[in-house]
Amino acid sequence: MPMRETEAMVLRSHPLGESDRIVTFLTRSSGKVRGVAKGARRSRRRFGSNLEPLSRVRLSYFEREGSELARIEGADLLESFYRLQEEPERGAVLACMAEVADAFAREQQEDEPYFRLLHAVLRAIRDGLDLGPGARYFEIWTLRLHGVLPPLTVCERCGGDLTARGGIYHRREGGVVCRRCVPGSTPGSVMLPKGALAAAAAILKDAPAALIGRSFAPGALGPLQGLAEALFFDLTERRFKSYEVLRALRGTSR
Ligand SMILES: [Zn+2]
Structure with missing residues (x-):
């Protein structure tokens, strides 16, 4: 060979x-x-x-x-990117990205956009992109590039616009729905306020380096992590260990 x-x-x-x-x-x-x-x-x-x-x-x-x-x-x-990982929290976030990439990369098949995504996010973090937007960028685009990111601008059920009032990721619906269609939260669902959907729109529109110095509404990024983890779990049926390590390091339960 x-x-x-x-x-x-x-x-x-x-x-x-x-x-x-x-x-x-x-x-x-x-x-x-x-x-x-x-x-x-x-x-x-x-x-x-x-x-x-x-x-x-x-x-x-x-x-x-x-x-x-x-x-x-x-x-x-x-x-x-060894030096970048010396700081413990940043090292833990990058370990999450490596574990996600390991789970989603196509085996022995061309997946160049995914290679370029990982490289661009690492470089942007090295050049000053905050860990929050950097990690969310990698998660959202991992889902998008592998064809499993649900639409985030319109309701999965009624097609109504979500950008003004936010929505809910609903596991049973397999997508994001408006609050008129599904008023309450059910186990495994993730509330996505309009700020979170706006942050996702920025992530889907711009290169990671373009987000350096950009500020996001308070509480905008957390729900996107919740969405990514819910989708990762629904797609792979496992929880990524590195996210638990990061939570333990930060002393948070979520
Ligand atoms: Zn709806």
């Missing part, structure tokens, strides 16, 4: 035996790729610290017949 080369972001890396590592990448040309980096634990000569989470690397690998694990030949560092 020919050697493949592509740009890639490291999503996670864990030890395999005494001397190797299994590394998951979001690649520019082939979506999610998992592979074995031989000797990456024992010696740092070949891979150095290039396999740290969220490193952007020039990856070369061989696919292996009959195995879902590739053989990693090289990972030359192009850009490191």
Whole structure:
């Protein structure tokens, strides 16, 4: 099999035996790729610290017949986001993004817009985008790029406009409805005030770097996190551990 080369972001890396590592990448040309980096634990000569989470690397690998694990030949560092993760809260938020990307990236299929999304959000955070809008940007666009973000401007049931009065994400309806259609909150539903829908509209309209310095209405971003987590749970049927770690770090229950 020919050697493949592509740009890639490291999503996670864990030890395999005494001397190797299994590394998951979001690649520019082939979506999610998992592979074995031989000797990456024992010696740092070949891979150095290039396999740290969220490193952007020039990856070369061989696919292996009959195995879902590739053989990693090289990972030359192009850009490191290691320093960005040294601050604990920021590190925890970036870990959430890596876990979400691991769950949603298409395996071994082209998913270049998703690669570009992760890269653009990391760069914007490095350049001063606040963690709240940065994380919400990544969540909302993860859902949009994978075709699972419900419409946020009109009611799923009656088609009425939501921008003036807000709406409710309703699990049973599978979308966002107006308060006339569903007046109360039910388990698993998320209230989305109009400020939250306006913040989502800004996120869907602009590049992440364009949101640096932009202020959002108080209480606008929290419900968007609630929406993203509800959809993540409904789609994957699991809760992401890194969000629990972040909540524990912040000392909040939600
Ligand atoms: Zn309605």
